[in-house]
Amino acid sequence: MVTLNRIYTRTGDAGTTRLATGATVSKADIRVEAYGAVDETNACLGLARVHTVGDALLDAMLARIQNELFDLGADLSTPAAPDEIAGSKLRILDSQVGRLETAIDELNTKLPDLMSFVLPGGTPAAAALHLARTVCRRAEREAVRLIEAGEPVSGPALRYINRLSDFLFVAARWANGRGEAEVFWVSGATR
Template sequence: MKIYTKTGDAGETSLYGGERLPKDSTRIEAYGSVDELNSVLGVVRSLVPSSGLREDAGRRLDGILHLLQRHLFAVGADLAAPASHEKKPLDVPRIAEENVAALEALIDELDAELPPLRTFILPGGIAAASHLHLARTVCRRAERLVVSVNRSEGSTAAIMKYLNRLSDLLFVMARWANHTAEVDEEKWSA
């Protein structure tokens, strides 16, 4: 399979199933942001071994990140093969309620190990945590784009819920990484 097809040279791309869309359409922007988020999580994974985390904490963080990357491929596939556009169902992974529940369980598990948050904190700390904060902001952008797709086309409610919960998890993961590495959070003050 060739990497280049030349079919996108005029500014259009294909959804799974063949439908053509402009590359600057909201749907394409949405799954492009999901792809960017997945890449940022890959950067975080590469930073984990040198991040100052205990070995067991590093393995735990890497395992969660790997799971999230697999989920994000399903989100991208779901966006690239919208159910509302199908004449016949395509065999594409879809984000479901159990994926959201898995994120909620991780949030609760990691947050239980953290001191209570009583004020805003500045993004930062160890490199892995700083990049998790970056991932959170990319996730929020992807979520906003998916909201726009949902408003105009419908069928992305599960993805919206997943991305909303994922951004919360990324925030908790950043705090957890800093806490586990014994790096104090910088509290925001005006």
């Protein structure tokens, strides 16, 4: 359990923050950008859940994912040390990725076939889930940027972010009347 009695510390007033390891970095550090985008994704899911309270299945999935996004943020804010002992740090697990895949399949099998690209929108829940999906894609790009910079990112963490954006796409379709109220792209419609 985490106890947070003091909200402001003034330690970030100079534009720096601390990683979970205690290392001081710029607030513009690529690792901070990555877990910051995960935090933004989580906030988008909080907004989406305002509109999913009547859908017990989807809302329960989103509640679980919101908790897992804190795990993901902890994973990304804790660079792996070469001598890290397995299980000593909070890391995303492959079983969490698998659970996302199961959720995608559970929703997707009950949706009509997709015959066109979908425009982000429709119901308030679907619009919020599409927003979350795009922010999640940014989190994925930031995590890839970390890897390309030679920084450690766990394989399960990267897979989780990738699969989460897939889940959010399917969840948005689900929130649009189980796919019946989707807004489709019409190629060249405004020419």
